[in-house]
Amino acid sequence: MTGPRITRRTLLKGIFGGAVVSLALPPLEIFMNSHGTAYADEGGGFSGFPRRFGLFWWGNGVLPDRWAPLTTGAEWEPSVLLEPLRPWRDRVTVVTGTALGVTNSRPHGAGAAGLLTGRELIEPYGANTFASASLDQVIAQAIGDSTPYPSLEVGALSDDSLSYNGPNSRNPAESDPIALYQRLFGPTFTLPGEDPIIDPTLALRRSILDAVSDDLKRLQSRVGAADKTRLDQHFDGLRSLEKRLAKLEQAPPVLAACERPEQPLDAYPDIEGRPQLAAKNRATCDIVAMALACDLTRVFSNWFTEPVSNPLFPGAPAGHHQLTHDEPGEQLAVQAILVQIMESFAYQVESLARIEEGDGTLLDSMAVLGTSEISLGKTHALDDFPLLIAGSAGGRLREGIHHASTGGEKTGKVTLSLLRAMGVEAASWGDEGGYADSGMSAIEV
Amino acid sequence: MIDPARRGHRRACLLAALTAGLALAACAGATRDSQEPIPEPEAVFEPAPPSLVRLTRAQFEASVKALLGDSLVLPSSLEPDTAQGGLLALGATVTTISPQGVELFEKAAMSLAAQAVADAELRSKLVPCDPAKVGEAACLRTVAESFGRRAWRRPLSSDEAERLATVIGAPAAEALDSFDAGVTYVVAAILQSPEFLYRVELGQPDPQAPGERLLTPYELASRLSFFLWNQTPDDALLDAAEAGELDTPAGLMTQARRLLDSPRVGQAIRGFFIDWLELYELDHMTKDPKIYRHYTSDLGPMAREETLRLVDELFVDGDANLGEFFTTRTAWVNRRLAAIYDIPAPVDDGFGRTELAVASQRRGYFGQVSFLGLHAHEVTSSPTLRGAFIREYLLCEPVPPPPSNLNTAIPEASTEARTLRERLSVHMENPDCAVCHGFTDPLGLGFENFDGIGRFRVTDHEAIIDATGDLDGAPFEDALQLGELVAQSPELGHCVVSKLYASAVGHAVEAGQEAEVDALATAFEQDGRRIRALMEAIVASEGFRRVGGIQ
Numbered sequence: 001m002t003g004p005r006i007t008r009r010t011l012l013k014g015i016f017g018g019a020v021v022s023l024a025l026p027p028l029e030i031f032m033n034s035h036g037t038a039y040a041d042e043g044g045g046f047s048g049f050p051r052r053f054g055l056f057w058w059g060n061g062v063l064p065d066r067w068a069p070l071t072t073g074a075e076w077e078p079s080v081l082l083e084p085l086r087p088w089r090d091r092v093t094v095v096t097g098t099a100l101g102v103t104n105s106r107p108h109g110a111g112a113a114g115l116l117t118g119r120e121l122i123e124p125y126g127a128n129t130f131a132s133a134s135l136d137q138v139i140a141q142a143i144g145d146s147t148p149y150p151s152l153e154v155g156a157l158s159d160d161s162l163s164y165n166g167p168n169s170r171n172p173a174e175s176d177p178i179a180l181y182q183r184l185f186g187p188t189f190t191l192p193g194e195d196p197i198i199d200p201t202l203a204l205r206r207s208i209l210d211a212v213s214d215d216l217k218r219l220q221s222r223v224g225a226a227d228k229t230r231l232d233q234h235f236d237g238l239r240s241l242e243k244r245l246a247k248l249e250q251a252p253p254v255l256a257a258c259e260r261p262e263q264p265l266d267a268y269p270d271i272e273g274r275p276q277l278a279a280k281n282r283a284t285c286d287i288v289a290m291a292l293a294c295d296l297t298r299v300f301s302n303w304f305t306e307p308v309s310n311p312l313f314p315g316a317p318a319g320h321h322q323l324t325h326d327e328p329g330e331q332l333a334v335q336a337i338l339v340q341i342m343e344s345f346a347y348q349v350e351s352l353a354r355i356e357e358g359d360g361t362l363l364d365s366m367a368v369l370g371t372s373e374i375s376l377g378k379t380h381a382l383d384d385f386p387l388l389i390a391g392s393a394g395g396r397l398r399e400g401i402h403h404a405s406t407g408g409e410k411t412g413k414v415t416l417s418l419l420r421a422m423g424v425e426a427a428s429w430g431d432e433g434g435y436a437d438s439g440m441s442a443i444e445v
Numbered sequence: 446m447i448d449p450a451r452r453g454h455r456r457a458c459l460l461a462a463l464t465a466g467l468a469l470a471a472c473a474g475a476t477r478d479s480q481e482p483i484p485e486p487e488a489v490f491e492p493a494p495p496s497l498v499r500l501t502r503a504q505f506e507a508s509v510k511a512l513l514g515d516s517l518v519l520p521s522s523l524e525p526d527t528a529q530g531g532l533l534a535l536g537a538t539v540t541t542i543s544p545q546g547v548e549l550f551e552k553a554a555m556s557l558a559a560q561a562v563a564d565a566e567l568r569s570k571l572v573p574c575d576p577a578k579v580g581e582a583a584c585l586r587t588v589a590e591s592f593g594r595r596a597w598r599r600p601l602s603s604d605e606a607e608r609l610a611t612v613i614g615a616p617a618a619e620a621l622d623s624f625d626a627g628v629t630y631v632v633a634a635i636l637q638s639p640e641f642l643y644r645v646e647l648g649q650p651d652p653q654a655p656g657e658r659l660l661t662p663y664e665l666a667s668r669l670s671f672f673l674w675n676q677t678p679d680d681a682l683l684d685a686a687e688a689g690e691l692d693t694p695a696g697l698m699t700q701a702r703r704l705l706d707s708p709r710v711g712q713a714i715r716g717f718f719i720d721w722l723e724l725y726e727l728d729h730m731t732k733d734p735k736i737y738r739h740y741t742s743d744l745g746p747m748a749r750e751e752t753l754r755l756v757d758e759l760f761v762d763g764d765a766n767l768g769e770f771f772t773t774r775t776a777w778v779n780r781r782l783a784a785i786y787d788i789p790a791p792v793d794d795g796f797g798r799t800e801l802a803v804a805s806q807r808r809g810y811f812g813q814v815s816f817l818g819l820h821a822h823e824v825t826s827s828p829t830l831r832g833a834f835i836r837e838y839l840l841c842e843p844v845p846p847p848p849s850n851l852n853t854a855i856p857e858a859s860t861e862a863r864t865l866r867e868r869l870s871v872h873m874e875n876p877d878c879a880v881c882h883g884f885t886d887p888l889g890l891g892f893e894n895f896d897g898i899g900r901f902r903v904t905d906h907e908a909i910i911d912a913t914g915d916l917d918g919a920p921f922e923d924a925l926q927l928g929e930l931v932a933q934s935p936e937l938g939h940c941v942v943s944k945l946y947a948s949a950v951g952h953a954v955e956a957g958q959e960a961e962v963d964a965l966a967t968a969f970e971q972d973g974r975r976i977r978a979l980m981e982a983i984v985a986s987e988g989f990r991r992v993g994g995i996q
Contacts, residue, residue, distance in 0.1 A: 219645065
């Protein structure tokens with residue numbers, strides 16, 4: 001057993017007492033062109049680092065009367081619920097007043113589908129699923145192809161994610177930090193500067209994946225249309241794993257910010273029947289941030305808690321979902337839970353903002369959407385939808401403002417702005433009530 | 446007696462209530478009292494189109510153990526199952542394998558193959574030839590053929606076996622300079638293949654009936670084994686398929702009875718109850734230990750074992766009427782559960798059998814944490830959750846979702862409204878709420894003498910609990926009588942028949958199979974509601990061997 005390893009991050013933490021710092025480090029070589037300057041964006045705007053997308057999701061909505069910042073524009077004054085974001089209000093844009101527009105056919109489910117697909121929830125045989133791929137996967141299809149993991153799905157409570165490749169094709173979330181760590185930074189991970197892995201079994205495993213893909217294609221020729229689609233999705237996973245194994249044999253990219261993150265605890269047992277959501281989220285966010293810095297992925301979704309989930313938060317007299325319905329009056333217990341959730345969102349932002357990259361931080365290249373499936377939990381309302389966006393997506397989105405939308409604008413307009421900021425060429429988002437064909441110009445640069 | 450027309454009426458009424466906002470109490474009353482003649486649907490059987498059935502996690506685990514050896518260490522993480530229509534078995538017919546799932550299955554396959562080859566005894570079963578005698582190439586091909594047939598549940602084509610041996614096995618043996626490495630990679634490739642991970646039951650044209658499709662003998666063997674054992678077929682069943690024994694109804698039933706007589710049928714019966722009653726959710730059951738001092742995080746799995754011990758006694762070792770599961774005085778408990786139930790604890794560690802007192806309100810599954818604790822909140826009981834579970838899962842009566850934009854708050858306990866019944870009365874007074882809660886809450890309130898973890902109580906906030914009510918017009922005084930009513934209800938019998946049928950054939954019951962399921966339900970009632978007899982009857986049904994055209 002060696003002594004505590006001093007990483008650059010712990011060193012910085014020590015020097016600056018945990019304050020957020022932004023030290024100039026050399027830009028990442030892989031993102032530099034042959035002249036040593038950063039690649040220019042196709043649009044000519046600020047660039048240099050790949051665009052990256054994150055989603056932070058919590059279940060059961062908010063209390064809209066205590067959600068909106070007290071002022072609009074820059075330097076917005078936090079509401080009671082957004083107080084934990086005060087240190088980050090120059091990095092977080094809050095959009096209030098939009099409406100999802102989809103039919104509220106099923107509490108929680110309709111809103112989740114409406115936000116993540118812009119479409120109505122579909123219910124074949126009474127089971128809820130999405131009509132099309134979720135927002136994170138639409139973005140992953142556009143910007144996730146060159147990294148070992150097209151996307152990562154993580155969570156703090158359970159493996160229930162709402163990341164969908166298409167109907168019934170769900171990407172489960174990894175909610176065990178040590179399993180996430182082993183998957184990304186276990187024995188197969190090599191640090192920049194280290195030699196690639198020389199392992200004859202890698203080629204053999206890839207040839208199995210080839211053979212399995214052939215089996216799959218042969219089977220595909222015999223089955224019906226729905227099964228063909230299912231096997232296509234299975235095939236995508238095989239192809240993705242094959243590419244990942246191939247990359248292990250190549251030298252890792254030279255990335256100044258990339259280092260092995262701290263190993264999380266082996267377990268985060270419930271304390272007094274209460275899951276350690278905040279601690280698990282911190283561990284998960286740190287691992288995810290380093291996965292981005294090491295360019296293992298450019299898209300993540302963090303399912304902090306899920307729709308209808310009912311965890312006991314510290315100090316809460318009942319589970320979250322139950323309280324949103326059963327707590328009478330001002331719902332101060334729900335309010336206290338929401339403040340805790342915002343503390344965890346603030347940590348998500350912090351984990352990205354404290355990794356230096358080029359002249360700035362990881363957060364500069366990102367947009368992290370923080371949202372839920374409803375606005376007011378008690379009534380499952382879909383108007384005045386809660387939307388937080390951290391980061392400017394490489395200067396493409398306005399950071400740090402509160403935009404109070406009026407006139408019942410569609411939430412999908414914000415989604416479309418996000419998609420375009422991520423480089424997805426989309427003329428529109430969603431359909432029917434959730435349809436939007438223009439972005440939210442107030443948050444665009 | 447089952448009356449399908451009546452059930453149809455209830456469904457229609459539910460739909461009408463949902464769209465028109467009518468009170469469901471009217472529906473419930475109509476179900477039992479209506480004398481209106483409703484025409485019988487035409488009993489024309491039509492099979493559903495086939496879909497690939499992904500092995501559930503339980504099926505994957507049981508199958509790799511059956512294929513490679515019971516001593517294997519199974520992977521700690523695998524693609525999770527997803528329920529559809531209340532069953533993981535149906536979710537398996539629509540879900541895919543995610544990129545992370547592919548990664549986990551690959552890791553699992555490599556690990557399982559390596560474990561089996563490293564164990565001399567397991568290896569000897571896997572490698573039925575001597576490479577020194579027949580040559581490495583020929584022996585790898587034999588491994589691919591013999592293991593492949595068992596894992597893919599059909600003989601491999603010559604091409605398939607050749608590819609596995611020459612493209613996978615031989616290069617691995619050469620690169621790693623070990624014949625056993627070649628075997629490991631062949632086995633790992635077979636276990637990752639869609640031919641193993643999905644049950645392929647596409648059928649072939651029926652020579653006797655133009656335009657119709659029958660499962661092939663191997664597909665039938667696979668369906669039979671996953672239905673009756675919840676795992677891959679054994680060699681004897683595959684041999685029977687190969688010999689054409691499954692081509693006749695008598696031959697199929699001979700094999701069905703062999704499987705039903707094996708102890709492995711317990712794995713399938715337990716698996717069905719886990720799926721039907723959502724007992725897998727017990728892994729995630731949490732309670733506030735400040736309120737429920739008996740709660741610890743291992744309580745849920747213990748409660749599942751309690752329920753499954755009862756399933757074993759009644760339906761695996763015994764052949765009891767389904768109703769007994771809900772009403773029996775037999776209980777299997779360990780010390781922790783006995784403390785919750787206030788009954789004498791077993792003398793030894795682990796589970797012991799005991800009889801609940803005649804005067805006790807606690808009976809069968811309805812008296813267990815698996816019901817009372819799972820369908821409750823973290824800090825309170827929930828008549829709505831318990832009632833909705835009985836409606837949807839036990840009686841197969843869908844509960845519509847609450848209307849949107851409805852204020853769902855209920856009043857806090859006060860001197861005017863102390864018990865949950867009093868506080869929930871808002872559900873009955875507000876017509877928007879009553880539309881669904883009139884359907885669920887009265888049943889759940891019948892179990893209010895049990896708190897949110899399942900302890901018996903007489904009072905709630907110091908007020909005497911009133912557990913009276915009615916099930917669709919039939920009155921009950923307490924949980925005992927409600928349990929009897931549910932246990933005897935024809936809807937329960939029909940529900941379990943549809944669920945088991947759907948699990949067996951891999952699709953929800955649709956119009957084309959309703960008459961067949963109704964007939965099975967009638968026979969189930971007349972035959973004393975015996976689970977294994979029902980399984981046998983399902984195997985003998987048209988829907989078990991026929992599939993629709995591929996769409």
